[in-house]
Amino acid sequence: MTDNQALNAFKQNFRGDLVSPADSGYDEARKLYNGMIDKRPRLIGRCADIADVMAAINFGRDNGWPIAVRGGGHNGPGLGSVDDGLVIDLSAMKGVRVDPESRTARVGAGCTQGDLDHATHAFGLATPAGIISTTGIAGLTLSGGHGYLSRKYGLTVDNLLEADVVLADGTFVTASKEKNSDLLWALRGGGGNFGVVTSFKFQLHPVGMVFAGPIAWDQKHARTIMQRYREFLQQAPEELGVFLGLKKVLSSAPFPQEIWGKRICLLMCCYNGSEEEGTKALAPLLGSLPEPWLNWMGVMPYPAVQSMFDGLYPKGMQWYWRGDFVKTLPDQAIDAHLEHAEKTPSELSLMHLYPIDGKVHRIRNDETAWNCRDATWSMVIAGIDPNPQQAGPIARWAKAYWDAVHPYDLGGAYPNFMMDDEGDGRLRATFGENYGRLAELKKKYDPANVFRVNQNIRPAA
Numbered sequence: 001m002t003d004n005q006a007l008n009a010f011k012q013n014f015r016g017d018l019v020s021p022a023d024s025g026y027d028e029a030r031k032l033y034n035g036m037i038d039k040r041p042r043l044i045g046r047c048a049d050i051a052d053v054m055a056a057i058n059f060g061r062d063n064g065w066p067i068a069v070r071g072g073g074h075n076g077p078g079l080g081s082v083d084d085g086l087v088i089d090l091s092a093m094k095g096v097r098v099d100p101e102s103r104t105a106r107v108g109a110g111c112t113q114g115d116l117d118h119a120t121h122a123f124g125l126a127t128p129a130g131i132i133s134t135t136g137i138a139g140l141t142l143s144g145g146h147g148y149l150s151r152k153y154g155l156t157v158d159n160l161l162e163a164d165v166v167l168a169d170g171t172f173v174t175a176s177k178e179k180n181s182d183l184l185w186a187l188r189g190g191g192g193n194f195g196v197v198t199s200f201k202f203q204l205h206p207v208g209m210v211f212a213g214p215i216a217w218d219q220k221h222a223r224t225i226m227q228r229y230r231e232f233l234q235q236a237p238e239e240l241g242v243f244l245g246l247k248k249v250l251s252s253a254p255f256p257q258e259i260w261g262k263r264i265c266l267l268m269c270c271y272n273g274s275e276e277e278g279t280k281a282l283a284p285l286l287g288s289l290p291e292p293w294l295n296w297m298g299v300m301p302y303p304a305v306q307s308m309f310d311g312l313y314p315k316g317m318q319w320y321w322r323g324d325f326v327k328t329l330p331d332q333a334i335d336a337h338l339e340h341a342e343k344t345p346s347e348l349s350l351m352h353l354y355p356i357d358g359k360v361h362r363i364r365n366d367e368t369a370w371n372c373r374d375a376t377w378s379m380v381i382a383g384i385d386p387n388p389q390q391a392g393p394i395a396r397w398a399k400a401y402w403d404a405v406h407p408y409d410l411g412g413a414y415p416n417f418m419m420d421d422e423g424d425g426r427l428r429a430t431f432g433e434n435y436g437r438l439a440e441l442k443k444k445y446d447p448a449n450v451f452r453v454n455q456n457i458r459p460a461a
């Protein structure tokens, strides 16, 4: 078969939409969340079903096209797309089926976090996931997934019970504790290296109304807040998810105009329980701190806190980020943070410290591919700006900030907070003792490295 014949046969066999550079919708279809990334695939296949995923993998592999796999398109370095190759876009494969009896949900790989939260909230249930509702559940889950519920219920991967997967040879398998358990182990943190997941089954937990919201102080108090926060977290109830941020107040509603553009230290809180219990849980910390500039905590449905930041971070802005796992936060590290937080190049740029503790620590490093369970925080430094001309300054700021705090960190980083310019060594440091097993499983499930547009684990020699 010639290349054209193979392409035509693929097109005839494909039930979803195929978008090529000649189509009017091409520029919209190739857009990613990070406006800094401008990739031009040869074809975007918006799969309608598993048969489409199989056809796409077989076509791409047999014809030597690089293949990218896209869920929500939120990946920082844009690993959900590829220049001059085939994008297997799963965004149309949505649908969530909640089983209230077993407290589980079967979730289509095209779902966003918001899709999942919306469906499970009706049952008073949820599973841990990140803090922006437009993020794809697929990419987030496969590399870990941390959020407000993680202290109590673990990472998103800790709640992954089963996955339907199309492998590099085009065959379909289910990975669970009973079937292909080695594959399930690898999918629990090893990223998109092992196949295309078409649906996930998650454990859910009772989560309904929460007491949540931001509390922000003048950044001049940040040293005290960081010191108290690092002590407080060790004994805080696990129902309380609370991350710390160094950033600026945006110069827009709903923020009070008198603090627009000011530097703040933020505690973003979510207590899974009543206002009374949440207030009690936070009292030891808040009682030892000065009066904040704002305290917007209130009782709200869980999906409301999950989408609270959506409007501030719309698709298409410039993002450059660096991450690290952090075990301790010595005073010297706090000094380095404060020095660089003083130099944020834009109103949106930020540093966040997300807790990695509680239930996450009660699972051993070798129980899942996700290896950094002795960290206390997952840190991200993100340079963010709507203006493409700011791409250079925000990246330089994030790198310089990271250089200053990295010596106090653990060496590895959350793969979902990596760009694609940090080298293989970073991934090896992140997976640590699990790297060898992952490379063996890569050799078993994808020996030719068909799935290499990702934070790539190469097949063992």
Ligand SMILES: Cc1cc2nc3c(=O)[nH]c(=O)nc-3n(C[C@H](O)[C@H](O)[C@H](O)COP(=O)(O)OP(=O)(O)OC[C@H]3O[C@@H](n4cnc5c(N)ncnc54)[C@H](O)[C@@H]3O)c2cc1C
Pocket (backbone or CB within 6 Å): 033, 068, 069, 070, 071, 072, 073, 074, 075, 076, 078, 079, 080, 081, 090, 109, 129, 130, 131, 132, 134, 135, 136, 137, 138, 139, 140, 141, 142, 144, 145, 146, 147, 191, 192, 193, 195, 196, 197, 198, 313, 416, 417, 453, 454, 455
């Ligand atoms: C604003 C923002 C906030 C964030 N907050 C958090 C947070 O609070 N917690 C957190 O844990 N993470 C967070 N993240 C990181 C997020 O988890 C990653 O960006 C993740 O990669 C997004 O997944 P996606 O499906 O949208 O990405 P995509 O770009 O669609 O895919 C990313 C990669 O995932 C793999 N992949 C995607 N779908 C599949 C599939 N079905 N089968 C196999 N491989 C697949 C592929 O390797 C692909 O290259 C945040 C990201 C952003 C941009």
